[in-house]
Amino acid sequence: xxxxxxxxxxxxxxxxxxxxxxxxxxxxxxxxxxxxxxxxxxxxxxxxxxxxxxxxxxxxxxxxxxxxxxxxxxxxxxxxxxxxxxxxxxxxxxxxxxxxxxxxxxxxxxxxxxxxxxxxxxxxxxxxxxxxxxxxxxxxxxxxxxxxxxxxxxxxxxxxxxxxxxxxxxxxxxxxxxxxxxxxxxxxxxxxxxxxxxxxxxxxxxx
Numbered sequence: 605x606x607x608x609x610x611x612x613x614x615x616x617x618x619x620x621x622x623x624x625x626x627x628x629x630x631x632x633x634x635x636x637x638x639x640x641x642x643x644x645x646x647x648x649x650x651x652x653x654x655x656x657x658x659x660x661x662x663x664x665x666x667x668x669x670x671x672x673x674x675x676x677x678x679x680x681x682x683x684x685x686x687x688x689x690x691x692x693x694x695x696x697x698x699x700x701x702x703x704x705x706x707x708x709x710x711x712x713x714x715x716x717x718x719x720x721x722x723x724x725x726x727x728x729x730x731x732x733x734x735x736x737x738x739x740x741x742x743x744x745x746x747x748x749x750x751x752x753x754x755x756x757x758x759x760x761x762x763x764x765x766x767x768x769x770x771x772x773x774x775x776x777x778x779x780x781x782x783x784x785x786x787x788x789x790x791x792x793x794x795x796x797x798x799x800x801x802x803x804x805x806x807x808x809x810x811x
Contacts, residue, residue: 653710
C-alpha cells in the first residue's frame with residue numbers, strides 16, 4: 605500500500621511539472637490501481653472534479669461528482685464521503701477510493717473545474733455535502749461524541765493543529781484506537797459543523 609502511494613506521488617509530481625498524462629503513466633496507473641484508475645480517469649475526463657473557492661474567506665472545498673451524488677474529498681487527510689471509503693479504506697483493504705485518486709490526478713494536471721462562490725452559501729453547500737454515513741467500525745457513538753468534544757477543547761486552546769498533533773493529543777487523553785482516517789471522518793461529519801481542515805491543519809470553523 606505504501607508502495608502504490610509512493611508511486612502515485614511520484615507520478616503526480618511528474619504530471620504537475622509537464623501538465624500532461626503520458627501513455628506510459630496511463631498504463632502504469634491502470635496497472636497499479638485497476639478499476640479505481642478507470643473510474644478516476646473517467647471522472648477526470650468528464651471534468652467531474654471541482655474545486656470550490658469561497659470568498660472572501662479563501663476557504664476551499666474539493667468535490668468529485670460521483671455516480672449517485674457529489675462527494676466531498678479532503679485530500680490533506682485522505683478522506684472521502686463515499687461508501688467505498690467506509691467499507692474498504694477504513695477496513696484497510698485499500699488506501700484511497702477512486703474519488704480521492706481522481707482529485708489527486710486532477711490537481712496535478714490542473715484539469716478540474718474551479719468554482720468561485722460566496723461565503724453566504726457555504727453553510728448550505730456544506731450541509732448537503734456532509735450528508736454522509738456514520739462511522740461503522742471501531743468506535744461506539746458515545747466515544748465518537750467524546751472525540752469531537754475533546755478535539756473542540758484542544759482546538760479552542762491551541763487554535764490550530766496538524767492532524768498528527770491533534771491525534772497525538774487525543775491518544776494521550778485515552779483515545780488509543782483512534783486512527784487518522786477515523787479522526788477525519790469524525791470531525792468532518794460533526795453535526796454541529798465545528799471543524800474544518802485546510803492543507804492538513806485542523807481549526808475550529810469560523811462563524
